[in-house]
Amino acid sequence: MGEGAIAEIHMEALASTCAQVTHLVPGETETGARFASKHQISSICNLDELLASDVDGVIVATPSDLHATHAQALANRGIPSLVEIPMATRLxxxxALAILHAPLMIAHTRRFSPAHRAMKARIESGETLQHLVAQTYFMRRENRNMMGKPRTWVDSLIWHHAVHSVDLFLWLTGDTTPDIAALAGPPHPEMGCVMDLAVVLRSRAGTLMTLACSFNNDGPFGGFYRYVCEGGTWHVFRDELTDAGGASVATEGAGGFVSQDQTFLDGIAGHSEFEPTPTTALPAMQIVEKIARITDALF
Incomplete structure (x- = not known):
């Protein structure tokens, strides 16, 4: 479901698996037709037609505000779904998704990056994480996606991009109730979204995360992570892990999206459990809701 930038990334990932994409539920007819033609998807349909079909599973890559509605509809029919982050834009x-006990998996992709997994393994083996410094940068002064194409919905630093790093921090530390501080710059005069965001989390053990997010950045886009640890400093960008000197560090496993989507396929086949589920992804949403309340009070 969906034909935007993140749907393109899922199609690239699925090409490395044995999955066959048979249906597309587009947001717009023209762009949907181009997407289906490019990826040789035979059926373009609406949600009701999809719900009545015999698909084995669905990836929900629609606009953020629709994720929960679409996930609920699929869950009601018992159709397994991989729901893009964020699973909702309201706590x-x-x-509501967390209490469904339905075949749902949430696309918290950072958990599947071989680089972040390597750092989690290092921490679990005794390395002390002192400070996770996270930066998420895009240029979004116009309403365009990461490929530069116009979009009909407005993205959110708080309810989308911050969720990635908040969930990563909770996953790394095992602490779902950290201390929270947050500030935001002024919202965009037309789109209404916060354009700059600063967040600090502190775990019970004293580990910090400093998160800087901006829709005003001119330069490389995406999430950049610095792991400041007792035994050294490491950097992660997407699936690449480097040491303090910039030398590449070997990791194991496929890329984050391939590993994530394969986990979803394995869950459909009954070979493994869906993870993360709405229940295990919920703590990040609870933190983000608190961040939203703090920043909303600023304006």
Whole structure:
């Protein structure tokens, strides 16, 4: 479901698996037709037609505000779904998904990056993480996606991009109730979204995360992570891990999206459990809701 930038990334990832994409539910007819033609998808349909089909599973890559609604509809029919991050843009909608006990998996892709997994393994083996410094940068002064194409919905630093790093920090530390501080710059005068965001989390053990997010950045886009540890400093960008001197560090496993999507396929086949689920992804949403309340009070 969906034909935007993140759907393109899923199609690239699925090409490395044995999955066959048979249906597309587009947001727009023209762009959907181009997407289906490019990827040789035979059926373009609406949600009701998809729900009545015999698909084995669905990837929900629609606009963020629709994720919870679409996940709920698929869950009601018992159709397994991989729901793009964020699973909802309101905490109450995320909580509603968490109590469904349906075949749902949430696309918290950072958990599947071989670089982040290597750092988690290092921490679990005794390395002390002192400070996770996270930076998420895009240029979004116009309403365009990461490929530079116009979009009909407005992205969110808080309810989308911050969720990636908040979930990563909770996953790394095992602490779902950290201390929280947050500030935001002024919202965009037309789109209404916060354009700059600063967040600090502190775990019970004293580990910090400093998160800087911006829609005003001119330069490389995406999430950049610095792991400041007792035994050294490491950097992660997407699936690449480097040491303090910039030398590449070997990791194991496929790229984050391939590993994530394969986990979803394995869950459909009954070979493994879906993870993360709405329940295990919910703590990040609870933190983000608190960040939203803090920043909303600023304006």
């Amino acid at each position: 109450e909608d995320a909580e």
